[in-house]
Amino acid sequence: MAQVQRMSRLMVKTLRDDPADAETLSHKLLVRAGYVRRTSAGIWTWLPLGKKVLENVARVVREEMDAIGGQEVLLPALLPREPYDASGRWDEYGDLLFRVKDRKGADYLLGPTHEEIFTQIVKDQCSSYKDLPVILYQIQTKYRDEARPRSGVLRGREFQMKDSYSFDTTDEGLVESYGLHREAYQKIFARLGLDYRIVSAVSGAMGGSASEEFLAPAAAGEDTFVDCPACDYAANTEAVTFALTPVEGVEHGPVEELDTPDTPTIETLAEHLGVPASATLKNLLVKVDGEIVAVGVPGDREVDLGKLGEHLAPAVVELVTAEDFVGRADLVRGYVGPQGLDKVRYIADPRVAPGTAWITGANKADKHARNVVCGRDFEVDDYLDVVVVEEGDPCPACGTGLKMDRAIEIGHIFQLGRKYADTFQLDVLGQNGKPVRVTMGSYGIGVSRAVAALAEQSADSQGLCWPREVAPADVHVVAAGKALQTELALDVSEKLGAAGVRVLVDDRAGVSPGVKFTDSELIGVPQILVAGRRSAEGVLELKDRRTGEREELTVAEAIARLTA
């Protein structure tokens, strides 16, 4: 017997107008349809309808996590500082971390993710290879003090997340646990009715090896990703790679010095010489752990300092300042060229391939040089993908020009390796009687964010439109208004409820049929059953919320259809 929710008693207040501060579709509609309510910046209350959707998403996640042998636990959100000091994340998280002092002045934090604590638990509970592999998960409240919390529940400061962690004794075991999660996530997002892509990702602050993100394409998304229109390649923009292809058999003339006064930028230089910016080589100087390093990219491309930082982590990357040039005659500010940088490590984009010729700084004030050839006039110490990816860049898989799209990150799977196991010395006794260091994976699904992503993807101009598995009800029964219609609506609702159908019935008195219809479109239950004109004959109208298709049915037919 499923629940019949009567709107006359349900706390749901729909709004005709978008909230003033709402920018995204899901934010507007979830507020207008009475699913969520803002309590503070980035901190939300889930009202009765919203709580049902949130719970439905959590149920699907739970079922699929159980199916891969995941064991559900519940960790605290208020966590002691010490393990996060040990891992370095107490500091690394910076302002993103909510920090708390207790009455004795001891430091705590509100957990943004729980690698440290799970590692400690497994260290405490598992002592032998026989105790592994193990997959632990929780669906729990997480905290991140976002600088600009916005987009409603899409990016909150308090949010619901499923996080899980795998513990294995071998690398192969980790790959298997990762694979189990990957499949579980595919099932979860398919059941939720989300359109999604799996993209290669860089590791971010987590530090580790293989990592993929599950992205739900949506205009409101805060992530940009590249998508190949020709093959199935998709990737986080930070993870796109460009093949290093040496240019062979091309003869270049000798290096030639050019007078280039008043050309402080690539644009002015290209204009002065009448060449495209792509013919020039841009050399950015940075400090890596205090040492000056030059980074070369084609003049028409931008260096992605975030990507550079990721590549060089844990080394710290900073921009140079005027002071760094003091006593460095080899570094002529604005006129740096790699052919004169013997004492400086030179990192370059793969586009700066051996055999390519460039216009670049001549290492003299007001001078540039032409025909500076990579491999002949200078050497690249390290090739790294550090340029900002652009629409039309070649697909690493098939070479087709890439498309760029916006998406919501709804899941992330990640082979952490032994980073945390090393920190906490998590060993178990191996088969040979010797200690084995454990290897870990960490896997997340944004449960509250998935609700927003679903709202974004499934809404239309009338309002929300949920897939059945997550909808707050299976059918929205609308009593057009007259006593007879209300009677029929309640009768059919009762019968549907008894048959296991989850019913939301609009039995409100004193509300016009027009308002009720508008509300039913806004609330977005997938089937709408109206007790209207032909109620006296016992005939109802069933409307598909998505397609708008309508059909007249008797009570018995409606029940047969909705229980099918």
Place this chain on the structure above:
Amino acid sequence: MAQVQRMSRLMVKTLRDDPADAETLSHKLLVRAGYVRRTSAGIWTWLPLGKKVLENVARVVREEMDAIGGQEVLLPALLPREPYDASGRWDEYGDLLFRVKDRKGADYLLGPTHEEIFTQIVKDQCSSYKDLPVILYQIQTKYRDEARPRSGVLRGREFQMKDSYSFDTTDEGLVESYGLHREAYQKIFARLGLDYRIVSAVSGAMGGSASEEFLAPAAAGEDTFVDCPACDYAANTEAVTFALTPVEGVEHGPVEELDTPDTPTIETLAEHLGVPASATLKNLLVKVDGEIVAVGVPGDREVDLGKLGEHLAPAVVELVTAEDFVGRADLVRGYVGPQGLDKVRYIADPRVAPGTAWITGANKADKHARNVVCGRDFEVDDYLDVVVVEEGDPCPACGTGLKMDRAIEIGHIFQLGRKYADTFQLDVLGQNGKPVRVTMGSYGIGVSRAVAALAEQSADSQGLCWPREVAPADVHVVAAGKALQTELALDVSEKLGAAGVRVLVDDRAGVSPGVKFTDSELIGVPQILVAGRRSAEGVLELKDRRTGEREELTVAEAIARLTA
């Protein structure tokens, strides 16, 4: 198809010894049996078995809350300061409140209870009497920075609670909502298998009128309550009342002054005069909002300053200091008697009834007075129950001597009235078109605490012993060890699971039968099914965990019995 949990894969590590810091039975056993693990002082992780029990308790609570029309919502735990400033609780909670600053320096708190926020939500969502009554609830994480977190999950600093709030337009409506909760709580605790009493309670820091507590008697309880062995009266010690019974027809002699040097205490006075302490009248001076007030109680009783404070709230009660006697010739320190206190308000315990005679201070140094009669020689301004209740005090209902017991508070129901509605001006449009101030109730169940209370009440010397509704499984199948036994155990487990029985099966290899039996007793699943000696014949032994009764059954019989 219910889940079959294989212990070979389940993260559960039992301990032979009690944790060093554990004082209470539930703390010891929940840790030893692998249900919970301490993460920090008063902050706990729920391991797989514990999470199941916690979830079972939550499910029962949810079902019964839904049955009374409660609507489930989910509020944030991280709350803005402003509403708690408005109610005064930001300060009133003192050190009990975890306070947090965000990256911009704005003040937040970790919610200990959510009256303020629910009031704001209803103000936002409900505008007419037609929208009420409404009952909202959540099962959510709460925070209290206890000075001495202890007793495991019985009194944590982060804990799970069901809190609900009723909103009505009339006092009768509030009484009805309160009654619905009272009945729902009775059903919940009965289903959970908890032994409990409903006791009258004083309101504590909440401020309001009717209030009852649900107490689970247990040695580990931190609450003391009184229980009548003759009738069904039970009460919080602070709520016990004593009837005022004037004494009539007794003639007392005239007031007589006594020399009583060196009698600074009631004990020395009683000894000096050769009378019981109960014949003397103790007069405690306090300041109420700065004004000196005297409180009279029999010499053998103690004044409960907490109770006095509750009675006089919101006035502030303080003890007097030497400075308060300056310039007050009427107040002779150590020799105060009510017969000389014309300028001082006199509050007395009902035992100081009209017609009773006392030995009390003579308002002169080193002098006491005998035959000081209430109603003849002094008047009582207010009778208040302010003495500490003692074992043997008469039952207010039947007069029998009361017993005092320890208990765990597992629930609290409370008619808040209009306190918060006044603070936030929560009005709805009444039937007559005029605004009506809303009246509220607030109701709590300690969900994680109920797990501890169940452990306390149901455990025996062998370990935990759960009622079936909350147990982590319906049956614990033990494979004694040989291949044949494991095969039979897994086969019967599979069949039981398919029949909807929740199974925990101990299929661990290399663990002795003795250890498995001991673990099964410790873990406390109500039925234990052993594949042992007669496995070759397909015969198992079913043992009732509580009674220890054993019975041999075939596989078919075991399935029939366990699905009955």
